[in-house]
Amino acid sequence: MKIRQLQFFFLAIFFVLILSGCGSSSATKEDKVIKIGATAGPYSDQVTEGIKPLLEDKGYDVEVVEYTDYVQPNLSLDQGDIDANVFQNSLYMKDFAETRGLDIIEAIKVPTAPIAIYSEKHDSIDDVEDGQSIATSNDPVNQARALAMLEDLGWIKLKEGVDPTKASEKDIAEYIKKVEIKPLEPAQLPRAMSDVDYSFVNGNFAISSGLKLNGAVYLEKTPPHYMIGVTVRESDEDAQFVKDIIEAYQSESFKKLNEEDEKYEGYVLPEWMN
Structure with missing residues (x-):
């Protein structure tokens, strides 16, 4: 009886090794x-x-x-x-x-590729005036990124104590330049250039649309x-x-x-x- 039990034991071990070997080969191929x-x-x-x-x-x-x-x-x-x-x-x-x-x-x-500000109507960010339109990304992270750039440029002022990485339009305390912000889908920003004064375009969409980083009027100083x-x-x-x-x-x-x-x-x- 003990001999038969040992036979079943070693036979079970044998099949387990065979199956695990097949599985290992398949996983290696998939990897x-x-x-x-x-x-x-x-x-x-x-x-x-x-x-x-x-x-x-x-x-x-x-x-x-x-x-x-x-x-x-x-x-x-x-x-x-x-x-x-x-x-x-x-x-x-x-x-x-x-x-x-x-x-x-x-x-x-x-x-x-940094966020780049492009314009078909202006040669410089210094041309900004009250009433001009600004296109930015509508996703929360990249819109906050654009708002931080606008504050760095002196166009807006965010509320005291606001985390600039989480800022939204409701966190704007003052429009130093009375611009109109138009949030759009990121992929639409290159196409919006003819309809707005300035467009904040994520680098990947800018380049895939044929725009050059050195053709922007301003490049983001991208933090880590x-x-x-x-x-x-x-x-x-x-x-x-x-x-x-x-x-x-x-x-x-x-x-x-x-x-x-x-x-x-x-x-x-x-x-x-x-």
Whole structure:
């Protein structure tokens, strides 16, 4: 009886090892496929030109998935349709994650195209006058970012004690320049230029629309909390593919790409890159 029990025991162990071996092989194959989401334009270009080749050298099959808004990339990440995304700053990511109940984190900051102020009607921000119209992003994080720029420019004054990273139009204490603020979807801001005096355009949408950073009338002095980052699921924080993505961004070849390609001129570099 004992011999038969031992036979069943070792047979069970054998099948467990066989099944776990098959599972391991399948997981390894899956882990070598990486889907990275990015908004069309600079961050998609960075991945395609500077990150994808390095990951492919490590044996990964890399697919770059382009988006045209600031909502779907995080939802796709949470649902497992992509493995990482590159389009947002840490404040936007945290706000979105809290609102939607997502477990996502920033893995590394990347070279960032700043918010740029463009105008088809004026050659300088010094031309601003009462009654002129200003287009800004309508999402809370980037609108607060634009309002902080307006205060720095001396066009408005925010209420005392207001956190500038959370400011909204109701937090404006005074319009030093009596401008009209028009919040719009971020992707619409480049197209709104002909309808307003000044348009505050996020760098990725500016570049993907064919605008040049050096053609703006003013560039944001981007602080660290507005730098764009690579976002991953929190459960993947220690995964090898995330470590390999970080290594690719920190490589000399990626740094050289950003320093030598003129289309990345005007980008703000993360601290680790200086």
